[in-house]
Amino acid sequence: MSYELWKEALSLFAGGVNSPVRALVRPSPFFTAKGEGPFLITEDGKKIIDYVLGYGPLILGHSPERVKQKIKEQVDKGWLYGTPSRIEVELAKKIINHIPSAQKVRFVNSGTEATMNAIRLARGFTGRTKILKFNGNYHGAHDYALIEAGSAVSEYGITISKGVPEEVVRTVTVCEYNDLECVERRLKSENIAAVILEPVMGNYGVIPPEDGFLRGVKELTSTYGSLLIFDEVITGFRLDIGGAQSLFKVVPDLTTLGKIIGGGLPIGAITGKREIMESITPAGSVFNAGTFNANPLSMTAGIATIEELENKNPYTEINRAAEVLADEIDQMIKTEHVTHRIGSMFQFFLGVKDVKNASDAKITNRALYLKIHEMLLKEGVFIPPSQLETIFTSTSHNDEVINITIDKFKKVLGELA
Numbered sequence: 332m333s334y335e336l337w338k339e340a341l342s343l344f345a346g347g348v349n350s351p352v353r354a355l356v357r358p359s360p361f362f363t364a365k366g367e368g369p370f371l372i373t374e375d376g377k378k379i380i381d382y383v384l385g386y387g388p389l390i391l392g393h394s395p396e397r398v399k400q401k402i403k404e405q406v407d408k409g410w411l412y413g414t415p416s417r418i419e420v421e422l423a424k425k426i427i428n429h430i431p432s433a434q435k436v437r438f439v440n441s442g443t444e445a446t447m448n449a450i451r452l453a454r455g456f457t458g459r460t461k462i463l464k465f466n467g468n469y470h471g472a473h474d475y476a477l478i479e480a481g482s483a484v485s486e487y488g489i490t491i492s493k494g495v496p497e498e499v500v501r502t503v504t505v506c507e508y509n510d511l512e513c514v515e516r517r518l519k520s521e522n523i524a525a526v527i528l529e530p531v532m533g534n535y536g537v538i539p540p541e542d543g544f545l546r547g548v549k550e551l552t553s554t555y556g557s558l559l560i561f562d563e564v565i566t567g568f569r570l571d572i573g574g575a576q577s578l579f580k581v582v583p584d585l586t587t588l589g590k591i592i593g594g595g596l597p598i599g600a601i602t603g604k605r606e607i608m609e610s611i612t613p614a615g616s617v618f619n620a621g622t623f624n625a626n627p628l629s630m631t632a633g634i635a636t637i638e639e640l641e642n643k644n645p646y647t648e649i650n651r652a653a654e655v656l657a658d659e660i661d662q663m664i665k666t667e668h669v670t671h672r673i674g675s676m677f678q679f680f681l682g683v684k685d686v687k688n689a690s691d692a693k694i695t696n697r698a699l700y701l702k703i704h705e706m707l708l709k710e711g712v713f714i715p716p717s718q719l720e721t722i723f724t725s726t727s728h729n730d731e732v733i734n735i736t737i738d739k740f741k742k743v744l745g746e747l748a
């Protein structure tokens with residue numbers, strides 16, 4: 332049973348979990364025994380409609396048949412070689428084929444590793460040290476990313492993580508999202524190696540770039556000799572098969588990927604312009620290595636997932652599911668709020684009127700959001716346990732599932748009114 336496992340977990344893990352966002356589930360975290368299509372089946376035998384989807388990777392829902400089959404076939408061939416393999420070549424070709432900025436690829440094991448290495452690469456390539464990031468953007472859990480970050484960092488009230496050295500903090504400068512003037516000021520006055528950003532914010536609720544913001548940052552970085560890194564760990568292969576950069580037609584110098592490209596298995600990738608990527612070891616001297624880099628099982632699940640996206644082009648369908656649900660919720664909430672949706676990502680902000688950056692979003696009524704999360708979970712619907720995370724749809728969220736979800740929202744919001 333979940334509750335007994337939770338009690339045990341509290342004695343085994345810091346805060347009972349292995350990633351902090353998971354501890355926020357109310358009234359206490361449920362333990363999952365199985366994932367199937369749009370559902371999580373808990374250790375208590377409850378079937379729950381899942382809009383968290385592993386925090387983004389599961390664009391085809393849980394355990395999609397073809398991906399499962401391909402993983403099983405790969406298991407028969409072994410799951411770690413310590414040598415190059417045909418499958419990493421195949422997945423890299425798919426990424427280069429779809430992502431406009433991608434000319435070469437380095438596979439790593441998480442989004443965190445991807446942005447950490449992309450930042451080192453930008454520093455090594457430009458010979459500069461400073462990085463410009465945006466308040467509330469989340470780039471994983473390494474030192475250079477844990478400064479005014481979104482997601483669980485902000486949810487737990489951490490501005491700069493303890494343990495990050497002062498010297499490191501001084502190498503990172505921060506602007507508000509959508510504030511081009513700030514970007515220009517910083518690029519002018521500080522010697523910046525790279526600007527890193529989420530092309531659509533997905534770690535402070537969903538906050539889209541304003542018209543001209545991404546293009547403006549691109550122009551400014553090229554004027555001042557800095558590199559532009561799009562962190563597409565969430566948006567890559569989700570907003571479009573070519574990521575946000577295809578959707579907005581702005582091509583960065585480097586792109587970090589993760590989540591969907593591993594089909595639900597651990598993965599990350601740094602990709603970008605050939606001449607920059609050539610600085611990575613052993614071609615260049617910006618060091619990267621990893622026992623598990625380009626792991627055969629992750630490569631296989633990634634290829635199978637991208638093949639499904641190529642063959643079925645499900646974007647209209649998953650976007651529509653999100654649109655129907657987001658619109659219904661938007662109309663049901665009678666108090667002041669904002670709903671942002673882009674493609675199959677959305678989130679609602681309670682008690683605010685206009686949200687264009689993390690400072691605007693900071694004052695949303697998070698306690699009420701959590702209450703809604705808790706009441707929905709009781710009804711069998713799992714939305715993220717934090718206002719700052721994104722609600723995702725997948726190809727498994729069909730009309731029936733969406734309609735059930737709408738009814739559950741109606742019930743919960745009705746009870747709260």
Ligand SMILES: Cc1ncc(COP(=O)(O)O)c(C=O)c1O
Nearest residue numbers: 441442443469470471562564565
């Ligand atoms: C935009 C972005 N970058 C990086 C990361 C870190 O990825 P990982 O959790 O795989 O380390 C995340 C995780 O959610 C993310 O959303």
Ligand SMILES: NCC(=O)CCC(=O)O
Nearest residue numbers: 350351352386482534720
């Ligand atoms: N939006 C942040 C994440 O998706 C990360 C998940 C985790 O840290 O467990």
